[in-house]
Amino acid sequence: MKVGLFFGSFNPIHIGHLIIANVMQDRTDLDEVWFVVSPQNPFKKRKALLHEFDRLRMVELAIEGNYRFRANDVEFHMPKPSYTIDTLTYLSEKHPQYDFKLIIGGDNLTHFHKWKNSEQILGQYGLYVYPRPGESVDYDHPNVRHVEAPLIDISATFIRKSVEAGKSVTYLLPPLVEDYIKGKKFFV
Ligand SMILES: Nc1ncnc2c1ncn2[C@@H]1O[C@H](COP(=O)(O)OP(=O)(O)OP(=O)(O)O)[C@@H](O)[C@H]1O
Numbered sequence: 001m002k003v004g005l006f007f008g009s010f011n012p013i014h015i016g017h018l019i020i021a022n023v024m025q026d027r028t029d030l031d032e033v034w035f036v037v038s039p040q041n042p043f044k045k046r047k048a049l050l051h052e053f054d055r056l057r058m059v060e061l062a063i064e065g066n067y068r069f070r071a072n073d074v075e076f077h078m079p080k081p082s083y084t085i086d087t088l089t090y091l092s093e094k095h096p097q098y099d100f101k102l103i104i105g106g107d108n109l110t111h112f113h114k115w116k117n118s119e120q121i122l123g124q125y126g127l128y129v130y131p132r133p134g135e136s137v138d139y140d141h142p143n144v145r146h147v148e149a150p151l152i153d154i155s156a157t158f159i160r161k162s163v164e165a166g167k168s169v170t171y172l173l174p175p176l177v178e179d180y181i182k183g184k185k186f187f188v
């Protein structure tokens with residue numbers, strides 16, 4: 001079985017993430033997509049992040065009922081910051097029956113060569129890349145698959161700023177995630 005690992009801060013998860021996961025599962029050879037919540041991206045500042053348990057909960061709420069999607073908290077139990085190669089290695093040892101691929105947005109491809117052991121990630125696993133507005137890097141490598149799909153100009157940053165400014169985020173988030181954010185008064 002082929003599993004696409006979709007790593008992210010998911011601060012919070014938004015419909016862009018869900019569209020990406022669905023396109024990847026539906027239009028490629030991936031059987032499932034696992035959303036791996038990263039407590040701490042090595043390249044991002046931690047202070048703006050919600051607690052990882054809340055980010056995981058929102059992912060669970062967002063994917064409820066989709067049996068091809070799973071939420072994964074493996075990085076909560078690993079050293080911080082979260083280096084993707086370490087998690088890939090761990091997951092491959094734990095689930096030798098699965099063929100793991102990495103799903104990333106085009107913005108992450110720009111700096112991918114700076115990731116820890118990026119060559120090993122490419123050689124052993126491979127990337128499925130979803131295009132992102134403003135990012136036009138065409139990484140030419142046999143293990144990099146550029147998936148053609150509609151551009152989505154939505155980011156978690158835009159959602160956080162919108163909530164802070166008192167603007168509506170309806171339809172940018174799954175309703176259960178919007179309710180969770182409102183209930184907990186996040187980003188206000
Ligand atoms: N609109 C989008 N188009 C393509 N890829 C995206 C989009 N939004 C997120 N991604 C990808 O999803 C993964 C997880 O992203 P992340 O959780 O950081 O979301 P984000 O919206 O980019 O967040 P932030 O605005 O806080 O940086 C990354 O690989 C990122 O490139």
Ligand SMILES: O=C(O)c1ccc[n+]([C@@H]2O[C@H](COP(=O)([O-])O)[C@@H](O)[C@H]2O)c1
Nearest residue numbers: 007008009038041043082083084115116
């Ligand atoms: O392993 C690395 O060196 C590395 C460097 C930068 C980012 N990543 C991972 O890429 C994923 C996407 O990050 P983000 O914050 O854009 O959602 C997240 O899981 C990060 O831990 C990983």
